[in-house]
Amino acid sequence: MSDLASRISQPAPAQGEAQQDNDSRLQENSYDVEVQLSDLQQDTDNPLGSAHTFEELGLPAEVLKGLSAMRFQKPSKVQEKALPLMLADPPRNMIAQSQSGTGKTAAFVTTVLSRVDHSKPTQPQALLLAPSRELARQIEMVIGHIGQFLPNLAVAAAIPSSIPRDGRVDKSIVVGTPGTVMDLIRRRQFDVSQLRVLVIDEADNMLDQQGLGDQCTRVKNMLPKNIQILLFSATFPDKVMKYAMTFAPNANMIKLKVQELTVKGISQMYMDCPSESDKYDILCKLYGLMNIGSSIIFVKTRESATQIQQRMTNDGHKVSVLHGAYEGSARDALLEEFRTGKSKVLITTNVLARGIDVSTVSMVINYDIPMKGVGDSMHDTETYLHRIGRTGRFGRVGVSITFISDKKSFDALNAIAHDLEIDLVALKPDDWDETEAQVQRVIKSSRAQADFVPSGGAA
Numbered sequence: 220m221s222d223l224a225s226r227i228s229q230p231a232p233a234q235g236e237a238q239q240d241n242d243s244r245l246q247e248n249s250y251d252v253e254v255q256l257s258d259l260q261q262d263t264d265n266p267l268g269s270a271h272t273f274e275e276l277g278l279p280a281e282v283l284k285g286l287s288a289m290r291f292q293k294p295s296k297v298q299e300k301a302l303p304l305m306l307a308d309p310p311r312n313m314i315a316q317s318q319s320g321t322g323k324t325a326a327f328v329t330t331v332l333s334r335v336d337h338s339k340p341t342q343p344q345a346l347l348l349a350p351s352r353e354l355a356r357q358i359e360m361v362i363g364h365i366g367q368f369l370p371n372l373a374v375a376a377a378i379p380s381s382i383p384r385d386g387r388v389d390k391s392i393v394v395g396t397p398g399t400v401m402d403l404i405r406r407r408q409f410d411v412s413q414l415r416v417l418v419i420d421e422a423d424n425m426l427d428q429q430g431l432g433d434q435c436t437r438v439k440n441m442l443p444k445n446i447q448i449l450l451f452s453a454t455f456p457d458k459v460m461k462y463a464m465t466f467a468p469n470a471n472m473i474k475l476k477v478q479e480l481t482v483k484g485i486s487q488m489y490m491d492c493p494s495e496s497d498k499y500d501i502l503c504k505l506y507g508l509m510n511i512g513s514s515i516i517f518v519k520t521r522e523s524a525t526q527i528q529q530r531m532t533n534d535g536h537k538v539s540v541l542h543g544a545y546e547g548s549a550r551d552a553l554l555e556e557f558r559t560g561k562s563k564v565l566i567t568t569n570v571l572a573r574g575i576d577v578s579t580v581s582m583v584i585n586y587d588i589p590m591k592g593v594g595d596s597m598h599d600t601e602t603y604l605h606r607i608g609r610t611g612r613f614g615r616v617g618v619s620i621t622f623i624s625d626k627k628s629f630d631a632l633n634a635i636a637h638d639l640e641i642d643l644v645a646l647k648p649d650d651w652d653e654t655e656a657q658v659q660r661v662i663k664s665s666r667a668q669a670d671f672v673p674s675g676g677a678a
């Protein structure tokens with residue numbers, strides 16, 4: 220496994236830890252530097268930084284009040300760049316890429332709230348699509364927060380079982396998943412004739428022809444032709460970007476370079492497990508560290524998520540599990556428990572890989588490395604990036620640990636590291652003291668920072 224090992228060795232300092240030069244890296248002691256959000260936001264090269272204020276962006280007074288109530292002091296880079304383009308008249312399409320946890324949701328929610336005519340609260344005017352019910356619900360929540368001062372704010376969720384078969388979608392803003400939205404339009408429960416904005420979050424996933432692309436295209440074909448289309452994601456692989464450009468013609472674009480894709484605050488580590496069966500024991504050993512903040516463990520299948528949760532519970536650990544086999548309201552309740560800290564360790568599948576914003580998450584474990592394609596033959600760099608992006612939200616720091624246990628998983632992680640042009644830190648399963656120290660060094664600095672970061676938002 221020398222190739223991967225050659226890309227790594229020393230723990231990379233996370234935001235909030237002292238940046239050290241090569242010589243000082245040899246020193247044993249490390250110390251934490253408190254990095255405040257306001258410092259990060261002064262730096263216009265940082266994804267969280269900007270040269271402007273929300274006031275300068277010409278937003279409605281009620282929306283400004285909502286942003287201020289959330290304690291958003293300054294726009295992030297994607298907000299600063301995208302908002303003026305999205306709010307300009309005549310409306311133009313937008314394709315915007317920005318790292319995980321950098322405020323894309325607030326950017327498109329602010330646009331929607333500014334574009335809708337709130338004197339017609341029962342007439343659907345904006346449609347926002349997301350790949351999972353959890354993400355749709357979260358976006359609905361963010362609309363509620365930022366729009367709290369709008370007198371006629373009206374939002375409906377169009378997710379499975381939210382609208383009865385004889386009911387109507389009669390709210391000005393609709394957030395949903397593509398399958399349910401398509402059914403509602405077809406059954407004439409949802410009048411789309413006056414829609415003026417379509418937002419697609421996680422757009423690369425939503426437009427991918429192997430996945431939800433077909434449904435999203437069908438939905439779009441049923442909407443008014445002159446609708447403004449806004450596509451957002453942290454990742455846009457070339458193939459999907461080509462399709463995105465035909466889906467949202469003549470769009471303004473904000474794109475990232477490969478070197479900009481990863482969030483600096485996330486320390487990416489990997490654990491070379493002796494065998495597949497050793498992964499479980501190593502996971503249990505990590506349990507103490509998982510409880511310092513909150514943690515998400517990603518596995519490949521629903522079945523293994525449930526099995527691992529049951530085994531850990533039998534072994535005396537408190538762990539919850541959430542995946543697509545659960546009924547909708549149970550999923551809502553499980554995620555709410557995780558958001559509020561009632562449960563701190565959550566095992567899940569890719570259903571929560573994208574978009575979910577829980578600021579307390581300090582550790583993400585890839586128990587199974589993300590793969591895609593027929594027979595899981597290809598490494599999945601995009602899903603890796605979205606999964607690890609559940610930590611390190613808006614300037615916080617966090618740790619991701621990817622388990623490898625055989626040649627296939629080793630090769631996959633190596634390919635991901637090459638795609639992203641990153642080095643990963645090796646954790647040793649046989650030197651537990653060192654492993655704990657390495658992880659704690661980061662997580663503790665994350666806790667030290669937490670007081671300095673506004674807690675507003677969905678989490």
Ligand SMILES: Nc1ncnc2c1ncn2[C@@H]1O[C@H](COP(=O)(O)OP(=O)(O)OP(=O)(O)O)[C@@H](O)[C@H]1O
Nearest residue numbers: 291293294295319320321322323324574576613676
């Ligand atoms: N200008 C701001 N100032 C302070 N906090 C902000 C600002 N904008 C957004 N946030 C907070 O940052 C967190 C991450 O934002 P958000 O969920 O929109 O990220 P994202 O870019 O959509 O991430 P992902 O790619 O994972 O979907 C949220 O908790 C949000 O409330």
